Amino acid sequence: MEGDLAHIGAGLAAIGSGAAAIGVGHVAGNFLSGALRNPSAAAGQTATLFIGIAFAEALGIFAFLVALLLMFAV
Amino acid sequence: MSEDAQEQTHGEEAVAEHGAEAAHGADAAHGADAAHGAEGGLQIHPMDQFIVEPLFGDGPISFYTITNVTLWMMLAIVGVFVLMVLGSRGRAIVPSRAQSVAELTYGFIRKMVEDVAGKDALAFFPYIMTLFLFIVMANFLGLIPTSFTTTSHIAVTAVLAMAVFLTVTVVGFVKNGAGFLGLFWVSSAPLPLRPILAIIELISYFVRPVSHSIRLAGNVMAGHAVIKVFAGFAGVLGVGAIAPVVAITAVYGLEVLVAFIQAYVFTILTCVYLRDALHPSH
Numbered sequence: 506m507e508g509d510l511a512h513i514g515a516g517l518a519a520i521g522s523g524a525a526a527i528g529v530g531h532v533a534g535n536f537l538s539g540a541l542r543n544p545s546a547a548a549g550q551t552a553t554l555f556i557g558i559a560f561a562e563a564l565g566i567f568a569f570l571v572a573l574l575l576m577f578a579v
Numbered sequence: 580m581s582e583d584a585q586e587q588t589h590g591e592e593a594v595a596e597h598g599a600e601a602a603h604g605a606d607a608a609h610g611a612d613a614a615h616g617a618e619g620g621l622q623i624h625p626m627d628q629f630i631v632e633p634l635f636g637d638g639p640i641s642f643y644t645i646t647n648v649t650l651w652m653m654l655a656i657v658g659v660f661v662l663m664v665l666g667s668r669g670r671a672i673v674p675s676r677a678q679s680v681a682e683l684t685y686g687f688i689r690k691m692v693e694d695v696a697g698k699d700a701l702a703f704f705p706y707i708m709t710l711f712l713f714i715v716m717a718n719f720l721g722l723i724p725t726s727f728t729t730t731s732h733i734a735v736t737a738v739l740a741m742a743v744f745l746t747v748t749v750v751g752f753v754k755n756g757a758g759f760l761g762l763f764w765v766s767s768a769p770l771p772l773r774p775i776l777a778i779i780e781l782i783s784y785f786v787r788p789v790s791h792s793i794r795l796a797g798n799v800m801a802g803h804a805v806i807k808v809f810a811g812f813a814g815v816l817g818v819g820a821i822a823p824v825v826a827i828t829a830v831y832g833l834e835v836l837v838a839f840i841q842a843y844v845f846t847i848l849t850c851v852y853l854r855d856a857l858h859p860s861h
Contacts, residue, residue, distance in 0.1 A: 552695055552847060559844045563790040566797045 511575045518572035525565020532557040623814055625807035629731055629800065648735065651727045655717040663712075684712070688846065695850035700857055706746070707853075710739065711846040718799060718838035722831070731800040733792060740792035743849050751856035762859035791848060798841050802834045
C-alpha cells in the first residue's frame with residue numbers, strides 16, 4: 506500500500522463528483538418531464554437547460570479541483 | 580499544474596524527491612521520465628499527455644519559450660482563419676460545405692447572443708464569436724490522437740475567463756456607472772435579508788472566473804485522462820485488449836460531444852454575464 510492521507514482525501518473529494526451527477530441528472534430529468542408535457546415550449550428552453558446544467562456542474566468541478574490539489578499540490 | 584504537479588504524481592520516490600525538486604530551477608527536467616521514473620504501473624501514464632515541453636531544445640520554460648501549447652494554439656487560430664476565409668470567399672447562393680459550416684456557426688452564435696444577452700449586446704458579438712471558434716477549434720484539434728489539448732490547461736482557460744470577467748466588469752461600470760452595484764442589491768428581497776444576499780452575490784460574482792475556467796479545463800482534461808487510463812489497460816491486457824479499445828471508442832464519441840458542449844457552455848455563460856452587466860437590475 507502506498508499513498509498517504511492526501512490520497513484518501515482526494516478519494517473522498519471524488520464523492521462530490523457523484524453529488525454533482527445527481528444535480529445534473531435532476532436538472533435534465535426535470536427538463537425532460539416538462540418538455541414532454543409541452544413539447545412546443547421545449548426548444549426555446551434548451552439554453553436555460555445548459556445554463557442550469559453548467560451551474561449544477563460547477564460545484565462538482567470544485568470537488569474535482571480539491572481532489573487535484575490534494576493529489577498534486579499538497 | 581504543469582511540471583511541478585507532474586513531478587509529484589506517483590509513488591514515494593516522487594515524494595522523497597519533492598524537497599529537492601520543489602526548488603526546481605532551470606535543470607528540473609520536464610517530461611515523462613522526470614515525472615515518474617523508469618518503472619511504473621501502467622505503460623501509458625494518463626497525465627503525461629498534458630506535459631508542457633519546449634519545441635526547440637530542452638531549456639527552461641519562460642514566458643516567451645515556444646512550447647507545444649504555443650504550437651497548438653497557433654494551429655487553432657490558423658484553423659479558425661482557414662475555415663472562415665474559405666467559408667466566406669465564395670458567397671454562393673447554394674453554399675459549399677465550408678460556407679455552410681461558417682454560416683451556420685455565425686447564425687448560431689448570433690442568435691445565442693441576441694436571445695441570451697439581448698439586442699444591445701450584439702456590439703460584443705465579434706468577441707463572443709472569436710471565443711467560441713477558438714475554444715471549439717482547440718477542443719477538436721486536441722481530439723486528434725497524439726496532439727496536444729491546449730484547453731485542458733487551467734493557465735489557458737483562466738486567461739480566457741479573466742478576459743471575460745474584466746470585460747464584463749468594465750462594461751457594467753461604463754454602461755451603468757454606480758448602478759452596476761445594483762446587481763448585488765436584490766431589491767425584490769425583504770429588506771433585512773438584503774445585506775446577507777449582497778455578500779452572497781458578491782462572492783458568487785468573484786467565483787465566476789474560477790468556475791468559468793475550471794469547468795472547461797476540468798471537463799476536457801478529465802475526458803482525455805479517462806481515454807489514456809483505458810489505453811493503459813489495453814497495454815497491460817495484451818490479447819484481451821479489445822475490451823478497452825471498444826471502451827476508448829465509446830469514450831471518444833462522448834468526448835466529441837463534450838468538446839462542442841463545453842465550448843457552447845463557455846460561450847453561453849459569457850452571454851449570461853454580459854446580460855448581467857448590461858441590465859444589472861434584479
